[in-house]
Amino acid sequence: MELRQLHYFMKVAQKEHVTQAAEELHVAQSAVSRQIHQLEQELGVDLFMQKGRNLQLTPVGHLFCKRVESLMKDLDKAVAEVHEFLDPERGEIRIGFPHSLGIHLIPTVVAEFRKRYPNVKFRFKQGMYPSLIRDVVSAEVDLAFISPFPEGHDQVEGDVVLTEEMYAILPPNHALAQEESITLDQLSADKFILFSKGYSLRPIVWQACLEAGFTPQIAFEGEETDTIRGLVAAGMGVSLLPEMAFFQSNPLQPARVRISEPRVTRTIGLIHRSDDKLPLVAQAFRNFLLNYFELMSINNKTPFGT
Known part of the structure; x- marks a missing residue:
């Protein structure tokens, strides 16, 4: 079983069409079909069934897809961690926050951080309290601002920053x-x-x-x-x-x-997964934020201009 086969399989599962998958992968349709066929032969099952002009995952195909999706996420994370280890000042930080913090707080702290690390990229995701918890737990984001701070949660931990x-x-x-x-x-x-x-x-x-x-x-x-x-x-x-x-x-x-x-x-908290190590670039941002809010408190200032 090859990584390329899994990559092609996930793309076909997403598009439900071999031709469309091949176009996005920039390869020939026959190459995609061949790799899917070889994967099915190796597993000894049919992963797809025909539904009109489209393909649909079989029940065992759905099961396999969930496992492969989890595997691919872990692989992407591993590659990202290697890149960040080699150059932590050029990584990407994925951060979640509620709408009320996106008006001024998030732009302010990100702008301050980028003065020191101008090459760091950010991926933002807004959400309500329950979805922010889920995004942290499922590793959709590295860090999340959240209010109120979730006391005693067994899957996330963090600090009250404000x-x-x-x-x-x-x-x-x-x-x-x-x-x-x-x-x-x-x-x-x-x-x-x-x-x-x-x-x-x-x-x-x-x-x-x-x-x-x-x-x-x-x-x-x-x-x-x-x-x-x-x-x-x-x-x-x-x-x-x-x-x-x-x-x-x-x-x-x-x-x-x-x-x-x-x-x-x-209370406004900054949380992360309790059972996982943050990427180096996200850890750098977390350290910056804790120091930033501590200085604001010492100087009796607010981080949002009032």
């Missing part, structure tokens, strides 16, 4: 809009605009309201900080957002008021 204050945001004409600070229970009669289920900020706000003695009444739900901010500014309700969400300037802005009680924060 604890961020949450603010109440109110329509500009709200009775409390000019206050320096409020207690959260002062908003118990207001309608809330929350993030949709699955977004990490939603349970933080929900739990804070329960701690303040009330269950929030939901007027609208959204999936981006811009949406939440805009709806509040338009007078559709109130909400809570982290400090980082106020970095952007927009003509339509809600009022921002500090919450004195209960204190509402979110």
Whole structure:
């Protein structure tokens, strides 16, 4: 069994068509067919069956495909690690993060890192809390910023790099809009605009309201900080957002008021797989980030310009 046979097999499985697979592989159709035939003869099974003009994996073909896919990922990772070992300043870092950190934090830290390592490449993947955990566990990304930090997870580990204050945001004409600070229970009669289920900020706000003695009444739900901010500014309700969400300037802005009680924060962590060694270039980025946030904390600064 040759690596080329496995490579051809995976391409045919992906395209479900020998001709299309051959075109992407830049080889003759007959070469692909021959390699697949030899692979099937060696295994003693049919990996594909005809379905109209296309090919479809047989049940045993599906089983074999999953194993080969895992093998190819391990092989790609091994090759990448060799390249990074030879020149760790030219590798690729795969990093995941939630949408709320992509507005300013991610561009800021990446730009700072690239001042030192200008040849390092980045591959970014946005996601919600559950998908970011899955991406780290399945090795889709090397590192992930995540909020809140997952305490006690048996497959990922990392560090809390930032604890961020949450603010109440109110329509500009709200009775409390000019206050320096409020207690959260002062908003118990207001309608809330929350993030949709699955977004990490939603349970933080929900739990804070329960701690303040009330269950929030939901007027609208959204999936981006811009949406939440805009709806509040338009007078559709109130909400809570982290400090980082106020970095952007927009003509339509809600009022921002500090919450004195209960204190509402979110933790932002940097995580990686607990049972795997990071590529050298990703480890260099992790070390840079831990040092970067430590210096920010020492100097009482925030990494997002406020």
